[in-house]
Amino acid sequence: MKKIVILGSGAGGTMCAAKLRRELGRDWEITIIDNDEMHHYQPGWLFIPFGIYTADDCQKPKRDFIPSGVEFVLDEVVGVNPDKRVVECKKGKYDYDYLIVATGCHPAPEEVDGLENWKPDPKANEQTFFTLESACALYKRMKYFEKGKMIFNIAEMPHKCPVVPMEFIFMADWFFAKNGCRDNIEIEFVTPNTGLFTKPIATKVMTATAEEKEILVTPNFDLETVNTEEKY
Ligand SMILES: Cc1cc2nc3c(=O)[nH]c(=O)nc-3n(C[C@H](O)[C@H](O)[C@H](O)COP(=O)(O)OP(=O)(O)OC[C@H]3O[C@@H](n4cnc5c(N)ncnc54)[C@H](O)[C@@H]3O)c2cc1C
Incomplete structure (x- = not known):
């Protein structure tokens, strides 16, 4: 019996497990380890600030997505010993022939x-x-929020979804207009990139739309510090 251990059952780890289970015979044992019972649909988080989705709309039990024939282990990975081919978790140890690391990334x-x-x-x-x-x-x-200035700043590249900042500012424009306060709120998009988006054609089209909607775009900006007292 050969053993594959997958660390992390987010979108990446779960898709890996499903594809490998389909491709490989029963002489392969597949184990997936995660310390969170819930699967989080991260693209849905864009819609929560606007009241379109709730937290519950964006999470489901992970086990619903784990294919049969894959063992799901609820445990926290604390280390990997590649020489001995062992994953160390808080509650146990798991040996492997092949290891797939899909523990994602988190903003800081x-x-x-x-x-x-x-x-x-x-x-x-x-x-x-x-x-x-x-x-x-x-x-x-x-x-x-009914009055003032909202700055959307990309602190650093890369980040989880290239298109989501642009989606957010246009949705904010819609949201404040719907609430009757758009005229009292300035929206500025500040980015380290050379324009609104990373692709030139989309940037051209969306910059024109931003102008129409009176959203100020400030490109080529490297964030150094945030002054929370004086708000700049
Ligand atoms: C607001 C937003 C909008 C997005 N929009 C889009 C979009 O429109 N299109 C698109 O393609 N992508 C989009 N993305 C990106 C996409 O959601 C992520 O790239 C994807 O979910 C990442 O999946 P992953 O499996 O790599 O990581 P994750 O989903 O983060 O999974 C990692 C897993 O590892 C587990 N883990 C981590 N450390 C440990 C540990 N020590 N022990 C045990 N388990 C551990 C975590 O619990 C988690 O379940 C968006 C992301 C965000 C935040």
């Missing part, structure tokens, strides 16, 4: 100078929606 706003104490907080002026908790906090902040 607290690594930006000035945001060291950042955490999801509906009352704060510094928000993101790249985690479930922060998308829910931003929903509460957006709901009561």
